[in-house]
Amino acid sequence: MSQQNMTIAALQQAYQTGDLSPKQVIENALERCQQYLDHNIWIELFSMEQLQPYLDALENSSIEEKPLFGIPFAIKDNIELAGFPVTAGCEAYTYTPDKSAFVVQQLIDAGAIPLGKTNLDQFATGLVGVRSPEKWGPCHNSFDKDYISGGSSSGSAVAVALGLVSFSLGTDTAGSGRVPAAFNNLIGLKPTRGLLSTDGVVPACRSLDCVSIFSLTTDDANTVFNVAAEFDANDAFARPNLDTNKGNYGQLAESTFSFAVPKPDQLNFFGDAEYAEQFEQAVKHLESLGGEKHFIDFEPFFTAARLLYEGPWVAERRVATEGVNRQAMLQVIQDILATQEDARADDLFKAEYKLQACRQQVRDVLQSYDFILTPTAGTTYTIEQVQADPIKLNSNLGHYTNFMNLLDCSAIAVPTGFISSGLPFGVTLFSRAFSDARLLSYANLMQQTLRLPLGAMDVACPDSSAAISSCGDRITVAVCGAHLQGQPLNYQLTERGGVFLEKTVTANTYKLYALAGGPPKRPGLVRDESGSEIEMELWSLPTATLGSFLAGIAAPLGLGKLEVKDGRWVTGFICESYGLEQATDITSFRSWRKYLLNK
Known part of the structure; x- marks a missing residue:
């Protein structure tokens, strides 16, 4: 059977030209699933009879009405689908829900067709896929059956990598949406906590859980994210998305x-020289694309990570499984739940204080860079190795992932290469909460320039539908203070698609003042014929995001027209005169x- 390109865009094009119908795609997918039964992907693979109602629901609709029209997807079996059993990987826990999880219903309403419920590390506790x-x-693993697939969202990742579905849902508490992506050459989006509803999801640590997305391309991840990221008032941990x-x-x-x-000296590859080399190559690739690399102290991130399993958060996993006979669980799960x-x-309060200190330590770091880069995992293992040492090796795999939800980060795993055995390697880009679209954009830049094949298939990376080099109408904005590169408010430009253009100076007719108040400390720029040239940066900002940027500017500052040394007039920050009453003249x-350095 020929390899079908299962990206959303490819299937939609085939539907529009009449080359394929949703029924044909589903029939072909079910047939291919039979070839991979020994991969242990599915807890329940649906029959054509069970899937017919979803196909029938598409008869009077179109791609224009439903953005996921006829797109097959897989659901991790700790997420509810109406009328189908949920096991969470534990047969004794099984129940059948009357309604689907909120996020699943969003996808079905958009035209997506669930192909089945996927295998997982029991109760979503693990990063290995063997529990x-x-x-x-x-x-x-989709590349080599002797190797682990990564967990806990193991089946969801392998189903996408082998081209059985176009995308899948996983969950991510400690890395379960990213490690399987890295081990199977996929995009793995771990959204900001609360953006995808967890109503109808069997909890692992309810306060930290995220629903994650596996896909072949960043375009597909973005399409699914846009459908799924709807605010759910019934989810106590839900948060509405930001306009930015x-x-x-x-x-x-x-x-x-x-x-x-x-x-x-803070990178750890657990003796794996090839993984270390692959990470260095990924860093060099980003530098070749215009990235400026900075080193940061990672200890606050590692301190937070240790709290997840070495602190009282283990109790939250016990809360999630209360009422389930421990003897019905795998021994390794029993052992984890018995700790702490x-x-x-x-x-708990002492741990919360420690975690809050870590959050404070990383806040400025998360705001100072477009993203932070790590390996997704420091190495990989065979199934036999993990079964021989299940706790330690699983812990190694969480080295770069466990802190993300504790520190309220958004993250995306991106494939970047292959080691000599043919197994894939990937990195993770992460940043503060509500950076999902920006991270997807940088991940897209990497995927489009690396051009790796998709998943474990012989399918070339398609061109992205996103306009990497432009984004429609833009306006040039001048900044001279807290929005400069490396300053605390620079993220307000970058998260809106702002792009640095040049460093320059004003005409020699401006005075600079350090305004009262803060944090953050801010300057005020005032036109004055007895003034001087003042350093500033010019940024290109999409006009579509200018309104939200303007709304965030606090008095006495506002946007007006500034004169550049070369005679151009650009939009920039100006200060109203009343704001100078308690300000300090720092024009010199x-x-x-320079003022901050010499203050």
């Missing part, structure tokens, strides 16, 4: 950007940065 009872067995995180996918120009990596049982309320420094 499944004998009835379903360990899920095998909508509609900005692909809005990057061919210019410089900044990214950070852990200091060299003597933790008290005092310990001719630069906000």
Whole structure:
């Protein structure tokens, strides 16, 4: 059977030309699934009879009405689909829900067709994909069956990598939406906590859980994200998306950007020289695209990561499984749940204080760079290796992932190459919450320039539908203070698709003042014929995001017209005169940065 391009765009094109129908795609997918039964992908693969109602629902609709029209997807079996059993990888836990999880219903309403429920590490506890009872067995890697697939969303990742579905849903508490992506050459989007509803999802750690998306391309991840990221008032942990995180996918120009990596002595590849080399190559690739690399102290991230399993958050996993006989669980799950049982309320508050200190330490770091880059995992293992040492090796795989939800980060795993055995390698880009669209854009830039084949298939990477080098109408904005590169408010430009153009100075008719108040500290620029040239940066900002940028400017500042040294007039920050009453004249420094350095 020929390899079908299962990207959303390819299937939609085939539907529009009449080359394929949704029924044909589903029939072909079910037939291909039979070739991979020994991969242990499915807990339940649906029959054509069970899928017919979803096909019938498409008869009087179209791609224009339903953005996921006829697109097959897979659902991790800790997420509810009406009328189908949920096991969470534990047969004794099984129940059948009357309605679908909110996120699943959003996808079905958009035309997507669920092909089945996928295998997972029991109760979503693990990063290996082998913690499944004998009835379903360990899920095998899509490239080499001897190797782990990654967990806990193992079956969901392998189903996409082998071209059985176009995308899938996983969950991600400690890395379960990213590690399987790295091990199977996929895009793995772990959205900002709360953007995808967890109503109808069996919890692991309810306060940290995210529904994640596996896809072949960033275009597909973005399409699914836009459908799925609807606010659900019934989810106590839901958060509405921000305007700055909508509609900005692909809005990057061919210019410089900044990214950070852990200091060299803080990188750990667990003796895997090839993984270390692959990461270095990924860093060099980003630098070749205009990225400016910075080293950061990663200890606050590692400190937060240790809290997840070495602190009282293990109790939250016990809450999630209360009522389930521990003897019905795998021994490794029992062992994990038995840890930290003597933790008290005092310990929880102490851990919260420690975590809050970490959040404070990383806040400026997350705002200072376009993204932070790490390996998704420091190495990989065979199934036999993990079964021989299940706790330690699983812990190694969480080295770069466990802190993400504790520190409220958004993240995306991106394939970047292959090691000599033919297994894939990938990195993770992450940033603060509500950076999803921006991270997808940088991931798209990487995928489009690396041009790796899709998943474990012989299908070439297609051209992206996103306009990487342009984003429609734009306006030039001048900044001279807290919005400069490396300053605390620069993210307000970058998260809106802002692109650095040049460093320049004003005409010699401006005075600079350090305004009262803060944080953050801000300068005020005032036109004055006795003034000087003042350092500033010019940024290109999409006009579609200018309104939200303007709304975030606090008095006494506003946007007006500034004169550049070369005679151009551009939109920039100006200060109203009343704001100078308690301000300090710092014109002699001719630069906000120089003032801060000498203050």
